[in-house]
Amino acid sequence: MLETILEARHINKEFHDPVTVQVLTDITFSISKGEFVSVIGKSGSGKSTLLYILSTMDTDYEGELLIDQEPMGGRTDAELARIRNEKIGFVFQFHYLLNEFSVLRNVMLPGLKLGRYSEKEVEHRAMERLKMLGIGHLANKMAYRISGGEKQRVAIARALINDPHIVMGDEPTGNLDTKNSDMVFDIFKELAQVHNQTLLIVTHDEGFAQSSGRIIEMEDGRIIRH
Ligand code: ADP
Ligand code: MG
Secondary structure, eight states, X not given: OOOEEEEEEEEEEEEESSSEEEEEEEEEEEEETTOEEEEEEOTTSSHHHHHHHXXXXXXXXXXXXXXXXXXXTTOOHHHHHHHHHHHEEEEESSOOOOTTSBHHHHHHHHHHHHTSSOHHHHHHHHHHHHHHTTOGGGTTSBGGGSOHHHHHHHHHHHHHTTOOSEEEEESTTTTSXXXXXXXXXXXXXXXXXXXXXXXXXXXXXXXXXXXXXXXXXXXXXXXXXX
């Protein structure tokens, strides 16, 4: 049987601003180890809101979320922060690298925070990931001195530093030109196919979605295909 990495059970989400609007309705699905899943749907259909909940950053919802078969409900912020850092890697549209640090240091930071390995080991692991993504030569550059496409690859290396159970991305290529988008897509595909990495990626790119293993489609806060 396939190991379940993430499971959403009947998740509902409302915003109150000032009128109440239901943004997610009865979201139920699960993701198995090694699956490469893309999430598509029109702007405003609730993709980012859902990813925020699935990544444990938003805890204000109804229903249940399980990561690595453990329920996320009723946990402190500190516990959730620890689970996030250990089990989830993030790649956002805007990379959020720290400009005042080197590329290598940026990749190392979540590893140092986790504290599972010594600093030397974290450095070695960070270097391995940069090399795997073809950007080992950038390790000692300051983060602000590299291009947008390079920054996004650094962000992927950083997302992988703690061997996460799942990598999540919210439009990770939304800010890139076609050539760099294709490169990032190819990296995700390789992570899935060669490294059995579980991926959940929100995208508006139909071609990317088609080439992933599975598509979850949202409309008006509901899943209409999965
Ligand atoms: P998507 O990522 O698919 O474009 P979002 O999850 O960002 O969609 O938004 C879904 C719906 O929730 C939209 O109608 C949006 O206006 C609304 N929404 C998102 N964030 C908030 C918020 N903080 N307060 C109120 N409404 C919000
Ligand atoms: Mg969005």
